[in-house]
Amino acid sequence: MHIGEAAARSGVAAKTIRYYESVGLLAKANRTPNGYRDYSDADVDTLRFVSRARSLGFSVHQVGELLDLYRDRKRCSSDVKAIAVARIADLDRKVAEMQAMRTTLHQLADCCSGDDRPDCPILVDLAQPDSQSLVAASISARSR
Amino acid sequence: MHIGEAAARSGVAAKTIRYYESVGLLAKANRTPNGYRDYSDADVDTLRFVSRARSLGFSVHQVGELLDLYRDRKRCSSDVKAIAVARIADLDRKVAEMQAMRTTLHQLADCCSGDDRPDCPILVDLAQPDSQSLVAASISARSR
DNA sequence: ATAGGCGTTCCACTCGATGGAAGGTCAAGG
DNA sequence: CCTTGACCTTCCATCGAGTGGAACGCCTAT
Structure with a gap:
């Protein structure tokens, strides 16, 4: 075909x-x-x-x-399983990372009134020095 | 500098x-x-x-x-929040997708003895016609 | 004078496709 | 016989978000 x-x-x-x-x-x-x-x-x-x-x-x-x-007719199932298990670990790592991002972002969004006033804690946090920033704290938590 | x-x-x-x-x-x-x-x-x-x-x-x-x-001094916080909320939704979608992959993969890995025999349910499933395949079922479940 | 540690630009490569151009092949319809 | 349209072919460019490296310039210290 x-x-x-x-x-x-x-x-x-x-x-x-x-x-x-x-x-x-x-x-x-x-x-x-x-x-x-x-x-x-x-x-x-x-x-x-x-x-x-x-x-x-x-x-x-x-x-x-x-x-x-x-x-390969002679391969052993452990070879395949090893690849699958590595992939599961990889997925777990990525999911954890994305959930950490989500948590941080959600905290910021919760603080934000979302109205037509210009004060926005999301932007304020992104511009903060490290010691004050929620985002910076979550980044350093990730590497611990 | x-x-x-x-x-x-x-x-x-x-x-x-x-x-x-x-x-x-x-x-x-x-x-x-x-x-x-x-x-x-x-x-x-x-x-x-x-x-x-x-x-x-x-x-x-x-x-x-x-x-x-x-x-922009005059922007409203809702503009920022909208971007953040969209990003959260995006993260949620990706996390759900990865968790679905993880579940399927984990089920396959659980069925696999992981020894030196050549029978591997992971490979068998990947090669299965749609009606028999766990992976195919999970793909079609995702689009429902 | 030369060694090194900076800086500069530009081009190629990564991954997993996808889009498009320019052209070849084939069957059906007028 | 000619055209139309649906296929097929190859090759090159593009996406995102950088990273690697070459080849060169600048500046300071020895």
Whole structure:
């Protein structure tokens, strides 16, 4: 099948499929005599695998590792689990960081009347010297 | 003061200060006769403001808006609060998305023995047709 | 005079695509 | 036979937010 159909079946945009090939995530596709890329059902499966793994937030590089493991009949499940566990830890770190931002921002927003007067504690805090600033305090708390 | 000192005092890398100037977030710096950028204490304050806002996850563009509001004596606090509230909503969306990924990944990892046998439910699920896949189910749940 | 530590500009690279230009291929319809 | 439109191809540029490095200038101390 041509790239458009593979794209429709896998849910990966044709442009993205070419991109994955160009960066070596996918092997170079077979070509029909006219130079069009030619995909098999197995290729569509691979594309779906890639799309699923990307949707779990694995980087293209990590997806490459998972694909290698998937194709390696002799790999051990601990290798795969290690990648998944590292990704979970990564997610936990990012979630914690974003929640810290959220908390700080929420505190600032709570102090802000949000009316048409010009006094705004959010801006005041951002402009504060470190010792007075809620934001500065939350940044230094993050690094402790 | 020269850019190195402004960088040290504000915590923003010299390279990044030049970058901010190049994209118009900061006004073009004054120059000493030899062509070096010359910064005042007020410039360092601005740099710190920018750094704080960036650490809260505001984009460079949003920081520009906040700076404009900061400099506008007549702005109303509701304008600032609107930006902050939008940012909080943005954070909430991203946190929820990451937690959904985490949950799915954790379920997969829990099923995986993590030993040296080759059977790995993580890879099996990623390669599954939609109707059987935990990942596919969680993706479609996200869009509902 | 030269070594070093600053500063300057400019260009390339990162990641994960995406947009668009310019052109080739193919089937259907007039 | 010609055109139209839907595909396909390659290549280059763009996004955000910087970072790395080259090649050069300036200034001070030894």
